[in-house]
Amino acid sequence: MALSMRSLGVAIGLLSALPANAITNGVGKLPVMGYNAWNAFACNVNETLMVQTAQYMVSYGLLDVGYNHVNLDDCWAMKNRSSTGEVVSDTTRFPDMNNLTDQLHALGFQAGIYSDSGWFTCAGYPGSFEHEEQDALTFQSWGFDFLKYDNCAIPFDDVIREGIVGKYQRMADALAMVAETTGTTFIFSLCEWGWNQVWLWGASMSHSWRIDGDIGPYWDSLASIINSASFITQATNYYGRNDLDMLEIGNGNLTYDESKSHFTAWALVKAPLLIGTNLATLSQQNIDILKNTEIIAINQDPVVGTSISPFRWGINADWTFNTSFPAQYWSGPSENGTVFMLLNTLSEPADMFFNLTESPWIRAGRQYSVRDLWTHTDNGTAVRNFTATAVPAHGVVALLLKDAGNEPYGLEPPCAGAALSQCTAENGTSYANA
Structure with a gap:
């Protein structure tokens, strides 16, 4: 070698x-x-x-x-x-x-x-x-x-x-x-x-x-x-x-x-x-x-030892092997909440949007407080989705989301994100096209 x-x-x-x-x-x-x-x-x-x-x-x-x-x-x-x-x-x-x-x-x-x-x-x-x-x-x-x-x-x-x-x-x-x-x-x-x-x-x-x-x-x-x-x-x-x-x-x-x-x-x-x-x-x-x-x-989390993982590759289809443009949307559990990493692999600034429940560690029907791990600021509450604006070229956003209780009542559609395709009321009414 x-x-x-x-x-x-x-x-x-x-x-x-x-x-x-x-x-x-x-x-x-x-x-x-x-x-x-x-x-x-x-x-x-x-x-x-x-x-x-x-x-x-x-x-x-x-x-x-x-x-x-x-x-x-x-x-x-x-x-x-x-x-x-x-x-x-x-x-x-x-x-x-x-x-x-x-x-x-x-x-x-x-x-x-x-x-x-x-x-x-x-x-x-x-x-x-x-x-x-x-x-x-x-x-x-x-x-x-x-x-x-x-x-x-x-x-x-x-x-x-x-x-x-x-x-x-x-x-x-x-x-x-x-x-x-x-x-x-x-x-x-x-x-x-x-x-x-x-x-x-x-x-x-x-x-x-x-x-x-x-x-x-x-x-x-x-x-x-x-x-x-x-x-x-x-x-x-x-x-x-x-x-x-x-x-x-x-x-x-x-x-x-x-x-x-x-x-x-x-x-x-x-x-x-x-x-x-x-x-x-x-x-x-x-x-x-x-x-x-x-x-x-x-x-150094003493309670959760697992890595974050991609929940969406972003500019590529999921599971695409691309050494120049790797997965952009990552999440994982931690002792104190759900961790997100948004990685802008492009050579220019970009907005980065995701539905919260794309991460398997997020509960539907809940809202989440948002902590920015680089600005060290609490940035309000995310309901159903989040957008990071103007993420720098080859830059990153790192977030810690903590459960902040039920989302506001009466949001439409009644199911968020990918779940909408099978969103169904107890009486069998489908909301897939709501």
Whole structure:
């Protein structure tokens, strides 16, 4: 796999290699929030940079709102293992891994490290194949809490004699061994890029999994990943969630509205929220996007773990696979009401209209108070339908609707939206053409 094929994910701490619904220790139940160094720095990382990044997260208030992981990616190791087979950290850039993790823990963060399920990592450093238990014990002894596990340098079939599930199960079993023998639980990240329908099997050993190729800091990349996510939202719940890759807010040429859409989509589908930008150059505007606590609250909902899902594709027919124009109308349940995401995939502003009962989480015959999760305002009451006016190009509207009682008496027609086609009185009178 080419070096450019990077990946990032997060997953659940394991006490054993049991199906996900049997993992009840609570580690990784909610999406991980934090930082990963790859997209901003690639291999140009060292201990000082990682600690400085953690300090920025504290000073910006990112730790306070939940970003409590700081994760290494590739290139932290020496190119060769020791004479006894241990993986060795770069003696110049990471001379003492325990010193790094101690500093991160002291600042209030968990510490993440990276390896690969093949012979080598994507950048050519030692992978963990045939060293799974040895590496898991090493990572534990260094004080790490999180392991991102990639998919490069796959052994030949006559060596591995495993399917893709078995290749990842080897490290899941190793982490289970570490948990049993040391009491240390890891958050385990599958980075398989979704090519082998990882959302169907990833929950058997992890809490999240990459669903697509590597993200880029431009709209076309975001739209493509959102399109992929729209077809597999049912895979997400506690102990199993789709990972859409890192947050690119502050990288590349994303507009302010595109950055808001990026953050909203990732958060509301309950993906991990791992910042992948250079925090030293992050603008206050972008910091404010990352610190939207009303959006974060949906991502970190302790009662409802499910993703929002499309209820209408919008400019395309429902269930249309279109990497440039993904689904536009999404909703889902939350602890405090029904969440809506209206995503304008067009290159110009647009009004966006929907009937409330198009969402399966809305009750007919009720009215709903409307909370705008970006303007942080209460915007009156919606009865039967809602229109968001002049949604910016590639922009987003995020709403929280709460039941506000029965709708006003005597509204016509007596049934709203799609239900009108079968709207019938108790005596059999049809109102389909009312």
